[in-house]
Amino acid sequence: MADENNTDEREEDENISPWQQIIDNPFLLLFIGVAMPTVFYTLWGVMEIASIPVAPY
Amino acid sequence: MAQFRQCPDTGLFFHKEAENLMKANAVAGVVCLLIGGILALLVVLTRWPAIHLLPADSFYMVLTAHGVCALIFWMIFFEMAILYFAGSTLLRSRLATPRWAWAGFVMMVIGAVMTLAAIFGGKSSVMMTSYVPMRAEPHFYLGLVIFAVGALIGCFVYLGTLVVAKNEKTYEGSVPLVTFGATVACIIAIFTIASGAEILIPTYLWSIGYISHIDPAMYRLIWWAMGHSSQQINVAAHVAVWYLIAGVIFGARPMSEKVSRAAYLLYIFFLQLASAHHLLTDPGLSVEWKLFNTSYAMYLAVLASMIHGLTVPGAIEVAQRKKGLTNGAFEWLRKAPWGNPVFSSMFISLVGFGFLGGISGVVMGTEQISIIIHNTIYVPGHFHATVVIGTTMAWMGLTYLLIPVLFRRKMIFPQAAKMQPYIFALGMSMVAVFHMAAGTLGVARRHWDMGFAGNPLGFEYPATAYLLMGIAGVGGVIGVIGGALFCIIAVGSLVFGEKLQKEAGLLQSFGVPLADSAYTNEKPARLPMAPAEAVEADHGESGFEAPGTFILAMVLLVSFVIYYFINWKYLSEVWGIS
Known part of the structure; x- marks a missing residue:
């Protein structure tokens, strides 16, 4: 029974393209969706603002 | 054992716990819309120069509450309902950890009440953006943090539901496109909420004296990672609602699932970077940072929206043509069910979002021409096109769809409901439009008195600006009437609407479970995989599958090009080249 289930699962996976299997992974998408703006918007922006010299009082 | 019921009209399956959470979140959202709408009327009647209703201090308090209620609370409560619908109902799955979902909902309610209490206390009139060094009451920030944590819990419950559905094999193949869109919205929400925590927790500590200083430039940078991304949740979610409604009303399937999913992927990669366009005039950030995040990344996200804007009406056109509506380029559109508020709300949302919100958004995201409308009332003009005409109207359409399906009540005032989307959209x-026009003349946003009465550094706007603000005021009143009509129909239907199921009592409309007799313990049949492609080759004209949609897309493109260059012309007049 368990073997039958595994076979069905394998057949189903084979029907879905590898590309589709990648984008079907919500946690991979979550990683990309958080990493992209964190690197290009937040970290890059923070580094630029943090590198502004402090004006003398 | 999970309990489900099947809607006899649509065949959709509702998990008992998920259904109650959908109802509770949707109702909480509509309550926030109602409050936000009442406050909107006060804002409109104050910015209408001939009326100028409120004194300055009340105006800023009301404007702050309007922004928070309408832009944050209404949107996110409703999005939670959409996530539970897309994760549970569309996948025929039980909801993961319903108790956590309820805990999240309660936190959101507490947070919303706390923040509104701080605002109406009168000492937190800091606008939705709450830029430092303006300081609100501590519970203003704390309420927002609690609300955000509640929403974050909801997002993880949704992701957990995806895992449950996959493990329990409730569907074949990939998740449906609508669920995929909701997943994108959820991902953007998680980044948004994390950014909110990054900036609002330190600001809360600053407000109670634990931190001495918050750098304003740093605040703006991180705040907009939350502030603009929160609107991107709306975009991803309302596009999913467009696909859903097109599917339900017309049986339409995306012209190409692959293209639509690829467009959603562009959202995941690039949409949140567009937050940078709020900082285009900020010192301290380099041209490279601004250009990468706006003129490169943002345009790819815009491309994704244009793809959705093409494929949704395209899918409707293909579905209509299959039914024989093949005369000319637009018979499919002329004979669409314009009297059905589900469709009319959705289609106006689509067109308004593209033509008004989309085009003006690209103008605002272009560093050079953004400067002529930065911080003017053009900006509220733009975002009322995106989040009100775009998102709110999509939510309204979905609400009309769900009143009988989810709440099991017949809609009251059906004739008024037919008119409501048109009144609101008008x-x-x-x-x-008129705020954008006034903004082009330089009228400041967020300003109580455009006449600058008694101000030593006043400025005299041209008379046209006053006229434009007056017309915008008339439009605002019409919009509030349309919004009020929606609230009356939606809430009235839940209370007074004819029951479509005997168990659907008054309390059940607000999240109390239906009686057990409405549910069965039988697990729904597995959701079958959709056929590979929806489009067949023999529809359409001149080699196009959807010629009408192609023409509409060309009209959008030409409008965009013309408007874009008009703004460059304006810019050239600001800075003459000699």
Whole structure:
């Protein structure tokens, strides 16, 4: 029974393209969706603002 | 054992716990819309120069509450309902950890009440953006943090539901496109909420004296990672609602699932970077940072929206043509069910979002021409096109769809419901267009008195600006009437609407479970995989599958090009080249 289930699962996976299997992974998408703006918007922006010299009082 | 019921009209399956959470979140959202709408009327009647209703201090308090209620609370409560619908109902799955979902909902309610209490206390009139060094009451920030944590819990419950559905094999193949869109919205929400925590927790500590200083430039940078991304949740979610409604009303399937999913992927990669366009005039950030995040990344996200804007009406056109509506380029559109508020709300949302919100958004995201409308009332004009005409109207359409399906009540005032989307769209389009026009003349946003009465450094706007603000005021009143009509129909239907199921009592409309007799313990049949492609080759004209949609897309493109260059012309007049 368990073997039958595994076979069905394998057949189903084979029907879905590898590309589709990648984008079907919500946690991979979550990683990309958080990493992209964190690197290009937040970290890059923070580094630029943090590198502004402090004006003398 | 999970309990489900099947809607006899649509065949959709509702998990008992998920259904109650959908109802509770949707109702909480509509309550926030109602409050936000009442406050909107006060804002409109104050910015209408001939009326100028409120004194300055009340105006800023009301404007702050309007922004928070309408832009944050209404949107996110409703999005939670959409996530539970897309994760549970569309996948025929039980909801993961319903108790956590309820805990999240309660936190959101507590947070919303706390923040509104701080605002109406009168000492937190800091606008939705709450830029430092303006300081609100501590519970203003704390309420927002609690609300955000509640929403974050909801997002993880949704992701957990995806895992449950996959493990329990409730569907074949990939998740449906609508669920995929909701997943994108959820991902953007998680980044948004994390950014909110990054900036609002330190600001809360600053407000109670634990931190001495918050750098304003740093605050703006991180705040907009939350502030603009929160609107991107709306975009991803309302596009999913467009696909859903097109599917339900017309049986339409995306012209190409692959293209639509690829467009959603562009959202995941690039949409949140567009937050940078709020900082285009900020010192301290380099041209490279600004250009990468706006003129490169943002345009790819815009491309994704244009793809959705093409494929949704395209899918409707293909579905209509299959039914024989093949005369000319637009018979499919002329004979669409314009009297059905589900469809009319959705289609106006699509067109308004593209033509008004999309085009003006690209202008605002272009560093050079953004400067002529930065911080003017053009900006509220733009975002009322995106989040009110775009998102709110999509939510309204979905609400009309769900009143019988989810709440099991018949809609009251069906004739008024037919008119409501048009009244609301007319009013809000006037607000958007005339605010943008006044903004082009330089009228400041967030300003109590455009006449600068008694101000030593006053400025005299041309008389046209006053006229434009007056017309926008008329539009705002019409929009509020349309919004009020929606609230009356939606809430009235839940209370007074004819029951479509005997168990659907008054309390059940607000999240109390239906009686057990409405549910069965039988697990729904597995959701079958959709056929590979929806489009067949023999529809359409001149080699196009959807010629009408192609023409509409060309009209959008030409409008965009013309408007874009008009703004460059304006810019050239600001800075003459000699």
